[in-house]
Amino acid sequence: MTTLFIRSGTVVSSTGVAPMDVLVDGETIAALYAPGAAQSQGITADRDIDATGKYVIPGGVDVHTHMEMPFGGTFASDTFETGTTAAAWGGTTTIIDFAIQHAGERVQDMLAEWHAKAAGNCAIDYGFHQIIGGVDDESLKAMDELVAHEGVTSFKLFMAYPGVLLSDDGAILRAMQRARDIGATIMMHAENGMAIDVLIAQRLSLGQTDPVYHSLSRPSPLEGEATHRACVLASVAGNVPLYIVHMSASEALEAVASARHQGANVFAETCPQYLYFTIEETLAQPDFEGAKWVCSPPVRSGHAHHQSDLWKGLRTNELAVVSTDHCPFCFKERRELGLGNFARIPNGLGGVEHRMDLIYQGVVAGQLSLERWVETCSVTPARMFGLYPRKGAIAPGSDADIVIYDPAAAHTLSAETHHMAIDYSAWEGTSVAGSVATVISRGSVIVEGKRYVGRKGHGRFQKRGLCQYLT
């Protein structure tokens, strides 16, 4: 087995920052040494990597991606191959994607379908959550099987998209009760979809068809209301672990904070788009340009205090995780489906490549500590979804998923240079301080010196345990 020494770097964990040398043996981390200690003991490796002046962090864990997601006769434009390769470029070494079941479909068949898409194609390790679009006796029974045998321990429900994926409150309660019985986590897309559909129809009937109305027909109180309702249902179901996905709004954060203060097992994630974009700067751009930023929940107004609240939530752990909700659709042909009707614009942004960089900007700006950057982007996502300490840790025995990050480098995000399979960048022209220098996945160097040296099929499916934040 090949050994690898990462020397003279600064190891960042969720609990501290310290100069350390890291020895990798095969696919796992063998030992950590005080600087120079290994040399004085005569310990050498097949290969040395000099990390002087750089951070050595556990590889990023992005728990919310949608590679090849089917949507209205088309697909999200990143395959498992291109999407995981782009993730690797950006310092993410594990993704958790979503297998989708609609009403009438067999959950196990849909999970098998997603396995077939991913197997042999991924550049980095991956797992699955299961979306339950049709809660019934069969799908509830399937939840048991997935937890017991498939390493799929989290189930996503939708309070949005009536007629497509929406579960009503009764269905949600049933799924939550089942999750409680088997220790599983319920993930929730929390927006009041019934009310939103009324507002969309009213906008369209007034001829208000531009992309900006996508956001205006999904007002933030409807995210807050749904988040609160999900928290109440989770409490009634017996304090089942509830994880609110892609939070964008102050009202929703308040609902989660209040549930947490009452001792509930409620957690939440946000995504870079909600921390940085505003309606005024994105969706409101003229000539259909705004279509580039259509995602749900939508980007919010900069005149409110959503963004500062979300950053504060990240500091105080009311928001535990940053994911991307990576779901790219090209502008040509796909976004243009929504010309003259914002409701037909495919929802989703490409971002899997940029999360580590974008949240590091929070460190640069003084919004987050270095430790908290690593915690929200790597450690907590791994613990939340039962992957720790195999993932999310630089410790003996953990998988050698390691990113060497150069704080002195800088780069500019652009469709010209990104590796995601999408013909534009929502982040075009954004200057970023810091840059990924080297990426190691299970002991294999897959990105170094601005070159991708990994391969499709290196990434392995990861069976997951239960949420590791429960008592």
Ligand SMILES: [Zn+2]
């Ligand atoms: Zn999503």
